[in-house]
Amino acid sequence: MNDQQYDQFLHIHTTENKPKFPRLAHYYPYEPTPYDVLDLCFDKIELEKNDGFVDFGSGKGRVTFYVNYRFHISTVGIEMNENYVQEALQNKVQYSMEHNLQNESVRFLNAKAEQYKVQPTDNIFFFFNPFSIQIFRKVVNNILKSYQKNPRKMYVMLYYPSFEYIQFLRNETHFEVVRDVLVSNDSTYNMHERVIILEYKEMIFT
Template identity: 30%
Template structure:
């Protein structure tokens, strides 16, 4: 919603950031490591209807300092598990420094990543949204795993 701050890790060309900012009216921050993709997102922002609610940061996800208002986090086919663990450490630290409800969305997760997340002591699975009906193939990874930080 309007009061949410979405962090889109590995934002690429910015499509998810723009779409979610448009659909939900949230503020979105795209975090991208690849300069070419970041530049494309910036160019895409010139024409996006939601451009006033979206910003992009060129940095490594592990180095990104989470704003105290950040409460929603989107990961598309998340990076390697060792990197994800470091990013989660930053999320847990941010929650400790400024407690607030935090929700994490993982689209198209790897099996190893899903197992790690669903068994993590600081995370609670809220929902698994099956997205297989959107595509012709029957791919078990076509889902959005929704988690929240444990209180």
Template identity: 35%
Template sequence: MNEDSWDRLLKIRTSGRDDTGSDQYKYPYEPTPYSVLERLGNSGEIGKKNTVLDYGCGKGRVDFFLSYQTGCRSVGIEYNERFYQAALRNQEKAVSSGKISFIQQDAAVYQVPAQVDRCFFFNPFCLEILKQAMARIMESWYENQREIRLYFYYPSQEYEAYLNGLDELQHRETIRCMDLFPGNDQREKF
């Protein structure tokens, strides 16, 4: 199915890039392609017992899709008022909306709930904010130790260098997505 077909099935509107409110710290809204979300959803990494925290959720595509596909709960965090309101509008009609909540807050200060055990990032912000968000994830883990898996789609070299330098993290596996698009872009992965 293509992007519009998935949006219609899920009864949401998430297509199209939007640069509203973006700057050198917080990046534009660009929805994760559904083909990539299908790859993650079918990986067995996320299921009914999991709660996903979607950083920079935008209009909520990741949240709606993963809740529909895997049965997981999802929390979308978004700093941009316009995108947050679009996510709430989508939630009014969306399939699986009962398992999803949205919060308008800056990821740098958001306190990660104890039930969160999966985190999703599609380059939502600069490295400095990522470091602060990672500190909040680590605080949550220290308060309630559990396995937390982090998924970074299309990671920047900055993100990868930083994450590879964290002793607290262990690289589990790479989910490749290069075959989903033309070319041989090595960043097409989780």
């Protein structure tokens, strides 16, 4: 299925991408993650029923709905643009009519990523290069503070990651790469066109 067909299957509308606000210094314009990339990305990780998924820079909610539908887990999208949040909530109405959410939920919050209070149940964090390294550091530090209060299995998933993201996680945190997969592109080679999954592995000294 192409992106439009996948949207129709999920009963959501996320393919049209008309900018809703001018580019800001540290926040990058929304661009929906291609569904074929999502298939590739989530073929590389097993999510369990108690996992909590967070998409930072969720836009109209494509990734949030995809993960909820595929794994039947609770998902939340964090988006600073109120217009996109409203579109995501409209999508939720249609999605909820067609899919039984049962005990899991789909939520959208209108907030800057660094303002989001990471919950003890949040443990899978997705980023499609949504903002600068300065904001990314703040978000990851919030994640790590939550871990200190509630240790748990945690993963960071990066699509089209910047060098700064990777360098920071590798050199200044205990996140370690467990999957690094190039996204196939027959026309050109782009080393950024990849999915990287990192797991938090805190060192324990005895």
